[in-house]
Amino acid sequence: MMNGKTTVGVIFGSRSVEHDVSIVTAQQVMRTLNPSRYDIVPIYITRDGRWLTGEPLHDIKTFQGEDVLTVKGVQETHLSSSTGHKGLMSPPLVRGFFKRQQFQKIDVIFPTVHGSHGEDGTLQGLLEMVDLPYVGTGVMASAIANNKVLTKAVLRDAGIPVVEAVAFTRHEWLQDEHRERILNEIEAMGYPAFVKPSDLGSSIGIARVDDRERALLHIDIAANFSRQVLVEKAVVGCIEINCAVMGNHEIQTSVLEQPLSAEAFLSYEEKYMRGGEGGVKQAGMKGADRIIPAPISEELTATIQDIARRGFMAIGGQGTARIDFLVKPDENEVYLNEFNTMPGSLAFYLWEATGMNGAAVCDELVRLAKERYEEKRRTTFDFKNPLIEHVARRGLSGIKK
Numbered sequence: 001m002m003n004g005k006t007t008v009g010v011i012f013g014s015r016s017v018e019h020d021v022s023i024v025t026a027q028q029v030m031r032t033l034n035p036s037r038y039d040i041v042p043i044y045i046t047r048d049g050r051w052l053t054g055e056p057l058h059d060i061k062t063f064q065g066e067d068v069l070t071v072k073g074v075q076e077t078h079l080s081s082s083t084g085h086k087g088l089m090s091p092p093l094v095r096g097f098f099k100r101q102q103f104q105k106i107d108v109i110f111p112t113v114h115g116s117h118g119e120d121g122t123l124q125g126l127l128e129m130v131d132l133p134y135v136g137t138g139v140m141a142s143a144i145a146n147n148k149v150l151t152k153a154v155l156r157d158a159g160i161p162v163v164e165a166v167a168f169t170r171h172e173w174l175q176d177e178h179r180e181r182i183l184n185e186i187e188a189m190g191y192p193a194f195v196k197p198s199d200l201g202s203s204i205g206i207a208r209v210d211d212r213e214r215a216l217l218h219i220d221i222a223a224n225f226s227r228q229v230l231v232e233k234a235v236v237g238c239i240e241i242n243c244a245v246m247g248n249h250e251i252q253t254s255v256l257e258q259p260l261s262a263e264a265f266l267s268y269e270e271k272y273m274r275g276g277e278g279g280v281k282q283a284g285m286k287g288a289d290r291i292i293p294a295p296i297s298e299e300l301t302a303t304i305q306d307i308a309r310r311g312f313m314a315i316g317g318q319g320t321a322r323i324d325f326l327v328k329p330d331e332n333e334v335y336l337n338e339f340n341t342m343p344g345s346l347a348f349y350l351w352e353a354t355g356m357n358g359a360a361v362c363d364e365l366v367r368l369a370k371e372r373y374e375e376k377r378r379t380t381f382d383f384k385n386p387l388i389e390h391v392a393r394r395g396l397s398g399i400k401k
């Protein structure tokens with residue numbers, strides 16, 4: 001924290017099908033963080049899991065080429081696994097006779113990774129181990145939110161409305177007798193239905209199916225993407241409503257948006273590639289059409305915000321998330337569909353519409369990260385007891401656990 005600034009390490013990329021979207025979110029976050037308050041250290045994890053840092057990572061053009069590591073000024077690095085360091089260790093720079101170990105201290109990590117190896121609790125686990133404060137949800141909430149089967153179970157238990165579904169493992173699906181039972185259960189639930197891999201986002205592997213034959217085909221596909229699959233009853237005639245939340249204890253909610261789509265649901269291309277020939281011009285949902293605030297009654301708006309808050313608490317959420325709902329406004333039916341704990345562009349546009357600009361959102365997220373870290377320090381992880389002395393005196397044999 002030299003010169004009173006907080007050093008923020010922005011981690012992005014990683015081994016995820018949403019690798020490219022993450023690069024865009026990271027560029028947005030790095031540009032939004034107030035430079036008078038933060039020193040920014042970009043940390044890019046390549047598609048195969050190597051950690052890189054360096055000035056060129058501030059520029060989206062760096063990522064156009066094949067191998068980012070060959071770009072001048074980019075170097076391999078790693079996060080020190082010792083709590084004694086709290087930062088990045090890079091290979092020593094050799095200048096003439098001198099070898100200088102390069103160490104970059106980090107105060108707060110700002111993960112902007114979407115999907116696997118970043119949004120799912122794995123990166124959060126690493127950061128807990130190295131004892132660094134980080135933005136966003138913790139290990140448990142991230143892991144729950146990234147698994148559609150688990151999300152449903154936790155929400156159902158908390159009395160939060162979710163869509164009915166049949167869930168099973170790939171292993172079950174590959175056995176004939178189970179396959180038959182699963183298809184019968186789906187039929188009993190009724191078509192149309194949505195087939196979803198349990199732990200992927202961005203609509204990848206998701207399909208709407210109207211009969212047994214299509215279900216069979218799309219479950220085979222979904223089972224390639226995840227070891228658990230769920231088939232959910234379609235909420236026919238629903239609209240989608242999203243709400244962002246932020247906080248560790250008192251949870252703020254944003255205004256609601258209604259994302260619009262001509263199709264039954266947004267495909268990956270629709271979501272991310274709109275407005276450009278091929279290139280990712282608009283980040284996250286920015287290019288898609290949406291209505292803000294969502295055109296629903298004040299009462300229904302308040303209900304959804306309340307469910308968003310309760311849902312976030314139910315999974316043990318801290319930090320932020322965008323929560324997506326399936327809603328039938330005329331019937332007053334609301335289902336919590338999913339949590340995005342690292343939403344595209346961090347849902348800046350929703351907070352902006354709520355009266356908070358991107359820089360203020362980043363300030364608050366960093367503050368919440370520090371607050372949670374301070375709270376964790378109040379938890380005791382060490383418990384002194386006389387075990388070692390006892391064993392040293394009596395010997396190892398005869399020790400009862």
Ligand SMILES: Nc1ncnc2c1ncn2[C@@H]1O[C@H](COP(=O)(O)OP(=O)(O)O)[C@@H](O)[C@H]1O
Pocket residue numbers: 163194196200201202203204206232233234235236238240264265266324326337338
């Ligand atoms: N049960 C459902 N009924 C109606 N539409 C659904 C249902 N489940 C998903 N959808 C549609 O499919 C889209 C993608 O599903 P979602 O669960 O949000 O997956 P992802 O994690 O890939 O975003 C949703 O935005 C919605 O349009």
Ligand SMILES: [Mg+2]
Pocket residue numbers: 202203324338
């Ligand atoms: Mg979704």
